[in-house]
Amino acid sequence: MRDLYYFLFKNILFFSFILITSIILLSFTSCIGSYSKANYLKDFNAFVTEVEANQDLYTSHEWDIADKEYENFTTTLYQEVHASLTPEDQRQIGTLKASFKSLRLKNMLKNGIQSFKDGLDQAAGAVEGLVD
Numbered sequence: 760m761r762d763l764y765y766f767l768f769k770n771i772l773f774f775s776f777i778l779i780t781s782i783i784l785l786s787f788t789s790c791i792g793s794y795s796k797a798n799y800l801k802d803f804n805a806f807v808t809e810v811e812a813n814q815d816l817y818t819s820h821e822w823d824i825a826d827k828e829y830e831n832f833t834t835t836l837y838q839e840v841h842a843s844l845t846p847e848d849q850r851q852i853g854t855l856k857a858s859f860k861s862l863r864l865k866n867m868l869k870n871g872i873q874s875f876k877d878g879l880d881q882a883a884g885a886v887e888g889l890v891d
Contacts (some may be wrong), residue, residue, distance in 0.1 A: 796840045800851060803832045807855045807862075814862050822866060829859050 810817075810825050817825065833856065844852070 794836055794839045796843045796848065799832075799836055799840045800848060803836075803852065803855050806832065807858050810859060810862055814866060817866070822863070826863070829863075 806828060837852070
C-alpha cells in the first residue's frame with residue numbers, strides 16, 4: 760500500500776510540474792506574440808503604400824486579397840492595439856483607411872467605366888448585326 764501511495768504521489772508531482780511548466784511557457788509565448796502599436800502602424804502604412812504603388816497592376820483576385828488584408832488591419836489587428844492608441848495614432852489610422860478606400864473606389868470606377876464601354880461596343884455590334 761505504501762508503494763502505491765509513493766507511486767501516486769510521484770506521478771502527481773510529475774504531472775503538476777508538467778502543467779505548471781506548460782502554463783508558464785504559454786504565458787511567455789503569448790506575451791511575445793502580441794502585436795505592438797508601432798508594428799501595427801508601420802505595417803498598415805506599408806500595406807497602403809504597396810497598394811498605392813501597384814494599384815494599376817492588380818488583378819481582380821489581387822484586389823480581393825488586398826480587401827481581406829485591409830479588413831484584417833481594421834478589425835482583428837486593430838482590436839489587438841486599440842487600447843494603446845493615442846488620438847494622433849487614430850488620426851493616422853483614419854488617413855490610412857481613407858487612402859485605401861479611395862484607391863479601391865478609383866479601381867471600381869475604372870472597372871465600371873470599362874465594363875460600360877465594353878457593353879456599348881457589344882450593343883453597337885449587335886445593332887450592326889441586325890442592320891446587315
